[in-house]
Amino acid sequence: MTSLASQPAGRSRARRASAQEGGAVRSGMTLAAYLFLSPYLALFIAFMLLPTLAAVGISFMRWDILGAPEFIGLDNYRQIFGDPLFLTAIKNTFYFVFLTAIPMVVLGLALAILLDQKLKGTAFVRTVVFLPYVVMVSTVGILWGWLFDKGTGLVNYYLTTIGLEPVAWLKDPHWSMPALAITTIWWTVNTNMIIFLAALQDISEELHDAATLDGAGPWQRFVYITLPLLRPAMALVTALTIINGWRVFGQAYVMTQGGPEASTFVIVQYIYLTAFQNFEMGPAAAAGVVLLLITLIFSLAQMKLMKAI
Amino acid sequence: MQDRRSNRAGKSLGGRTLAYLLMVVVTALWGAPILWMLVTSVKPESEIYAYPPAWIPDHPTLEAYAALFQRFPMLTWFRNSAVVGILTTLLTLAVDALAAYPLARMQFPGRRIIMGVIFATFLLPYELLFVPLFLGLNSYGLVDSIFSLTVPASANAFGVFLLTQFFQAVPRELEDAAIMDGCGRFGFFWRILLPLTKPGLATVAIFTFVASWNNFFWPLIATNSDETRTLPVGLATLVGGAGMSMKQSVLMASAVVATLPTALFFLALQRHFVRGIAATGIKG
Numbered sequence A: 001m002t003s004l005a006s007q008p009a010g011r012s013r014a015r016r017a018s019a020q021e022g023g024a025v026r027s028g029m030t031l032a033a034y035l036f037l038s039p040y041l042a043l044f045i046a047f048m049l050l051p052t053l054a055a056v057g058i059s060f061m062r063w064d065i066l067g068a069p070e071f072i073g074l075d076n077y078r079q080i081f082g083d084p085l086f087l088t089a090i091k092n093t094f095y096f097v098f099l100t101a102i103p104m105v106v107l108g109l110a111l112a113i114l115l116d117q118k119l120k121g122t123a124f125v126r127t128v129v130f131l132p133y134v135v136m137v138s139t140v141g142i143l144w145g146w147l148f149d150k151g152t153g154l155v156n157y158y159l160t161t162i163g164l165e166p167v168a169w170l171k172d173p174h175w176s177m178p179a180l181a182i183t184t185i186w187w188t189v190n191t192n193m194i195i196f197l198a199a200l201q202d203i204s205e206e207l208h209d210a211a212t213l214d215g216a217g218p219w220q221r222f223v224y225i226t227l228p229l230l231r232p233a234m235a236l237v238t239a240l241t242i243i244n245g246w247r248v249f250g251q252a253y254v255m256t257q258g259g260p261e262a263s264t265f266v267i268v269q270y271i272y273l274t275a276f277q278n279f280e281m282g283p284a285a286a287a288g289v290v291l292l293l294i295t296l297i298f299s300l301a302q303m304k305l306m307k308a309i
Numbered sequence B: 001m002q003d004r005r006s007n008r009a010g011k012s013l014g015g016r017t018l019a020y021l022l023m024v025v026v027t028a029l030w031g032a033p034i035l036w037m038l039v040t041s042v043k044p045e046s047e048i049y050a051y052p053p054a055w056i057p058d059h060p061t062l063e064a065y066a067a068l069f070q071r072f073p074m075l076t077w078f079r080n081s082a083v084v085g086i087l088t089t090l091l092t093l094a095v096d097a098l099a100a101y102p103l104a105r106m107q108f109p110g111r112r113i114i115m116g117v118i119f120a121t122f123l124l125p126y127e128l129l130f131v132p133l134f135l136g137l138n139s140y141g142l143v144d145s146i147f148s149l150t151v152p153a154s155a156n157a158f159g160v161f162l163l164t165q166f167f168q169a170v171p172r173e174l175e176d177a178a179i180m181d182g183c184g185r186f187g188f189f190w191r192i193l194l195p196l197t198k199p200g201l202a203t204v205a206i207f208t209f210v211a212s213w214n215n216f217f218w219p220l221i222a223t224n225s226d227e228t229r230t231l232p233v234g235l236a237t238l239v240g241g242a243g244m245s246m247k248q249s250v251l252m253a254s255a256v257v258a259t260l261p262t263a264l265f266f267l268a269l270q271r272h273f274v275r276g277i278a279a280t281g282i283k284g
Helices: A007-021 A023-058 A075-081 A084-116 A122-134 A137-147 A154-161 A176-202 A205-215 A218-230 A231-246 A252-255 A267-276 A281-308 B012-040 B063-071 B073-104 B111-123 B126-138 B144-154 B159-169 B173-182 B184-196 B197-213 B215-223 B231-239 B241-245 B246-268 B270-280
Strands: none
Touching: A007 B173, A023 A137, A023 B126, A023 B144, A023 B184, A075 A281, A084 A122, A084 A176, A084 A281, A122 A176, A122 B012, A122 B126, A122 B159, A122 B246, A122 B270, A137 A176, A137 A252, A137 B012, A137 B231, A137 B246, A176 A218, A176 A231, A176 B012, A176 B241, A176 B270, A205 A218, A205 B159, A218 A252, A252 A267, A252 B231, A267 A281, A267 B126, A267 B215, A281 B111, A281 B126, A281 B215, B012 B144, B012 B246, B063 B073, B063 B246, B073 B144, B073 B159, B073 B184, B073 B231, B073 B241, B111 B159, B111 B231, B126 B144, B126 B215, B126 B270, B144 B215, B159 B197, B173 B184, B184 B197, B184 B215, B197 B231, B197 B246, B215 B231, B231 B246, B231 B270, B246 B270
8 A cells, every 4th residue: 555655756757767768668568568468458358348248138138048138128127126135145245244344444553553563472463363264154154064963063062161052053044154154254364454454554643642741641542543544445445345245255155055935045157047047048147246336336336335434 | 671572461461361371272273274174184084983083193104195186186276376467467567557657656547537437346246257258158168268367357456446545655766767868768667667566476475375276266266177177176066976985084195285375375474365355355
């Protein structure tokens, strides 16, 4: 983020240089620039831009693996919004976002503050919290699938040792989504923690020292200095957490296969099921476009909200 | 001069005690699942479900690992993941570095639009692309191939974003001098810019490899045989139908085998991970 700030300087330097060199050199530079860019642009257009446009196109077509595609207007959208399973998927995914968003941001910040202290052992704890980052989702699912097992899982064992009732976690539709949320927080909160840590370390000590001299306590310094200066990091973390929340799939696929009673069936699993098991490409593409629109609306709303605060 | 952070919460004895207490709790919560995975993978069958759970196995054994490699094509999955990871990383590095050079250091028409479009894909839910990508690759008979697992993944915005930042930090004078000496733009790029930005290249390489190693949804769609199946997709089949009867020690052994390469990678190169995430917040 610091280098984003230095971008205008680099640009004006480049502009000055190009003004001195004049037109011929500039067109030479344009040619060179596009030569360097061409391999990336070719891949980007083929595997990112065109598929995005194609996804929107396919969402308006009847497209089975066999047979010619046919334009059918909004029929695919009518079909998925008339499908109770899709509505369940939207509801479940929203519930997942709701369960993860606030803990992921608050806990990410709390961990960052704790591990930003100048104390022995913080580097070790950071490494431990960060380690799940490199664990693949199938492994996360396999591991937590067992930890949440009703009879032999560690979670219930420790719950009962402190006197709580065991829970059927992944077999109980009321607890399956919270279990996925807990798993996800364990797995990915480290990303948020690192972003907050980087932002905390950018805040100058002089500000804190000056405030301390003026008689501000730790809580006042946190509210009036740290929090306002963390706003850009907060916006980034919130946006990423929410977008990634809407995209959840692997954990649910490995741990619960969408069950029990479709209680963890999410939007991406609907896309997977529709496209790659029922081979209905049109409705699957439409569900993908709905996912895109949802994440866009949430990002925009969140940006507006962040500005307002 | 006092330590620069001494005035943060850790000053009073009470504050420090609380902080240490919290650190112990955090270490236990985040470390225990990983430790449990390791411990279980070396337990003999009779100890797996012992009650109360034992954190130290009485008779450690590697039989779960032997069973894992005998019953599943682990080596094939492992090799596929390694090949896909290495190819994706090399391709991404080459293509992203070439693209980041003009975006960081040249002024040309279309620059801002291209940057805007590339970086807008940060917000794109990639799941949207998988239906058209599958159909396109399928029409060329490329599904279930190494190509479909490597090339489409190489157009990621993360590497361009990060390398653009690193390239901008290299002084203009170096470039002017190099070009004056007849080095040419490519010569400057290859002989001066890349060697000067090795930490950035390393960060991109590590992130790309880990992302590829852990990538799940696209390989799940784009592979349908053990010949091309990668580790995450192969492991997911362990918990489906066939895995229901699987011993937890075997499952945990699979978890250890899958995590070991990236965990070692991470422990050796931790600061690169931290830098990459801090710069963009992108999950690998």
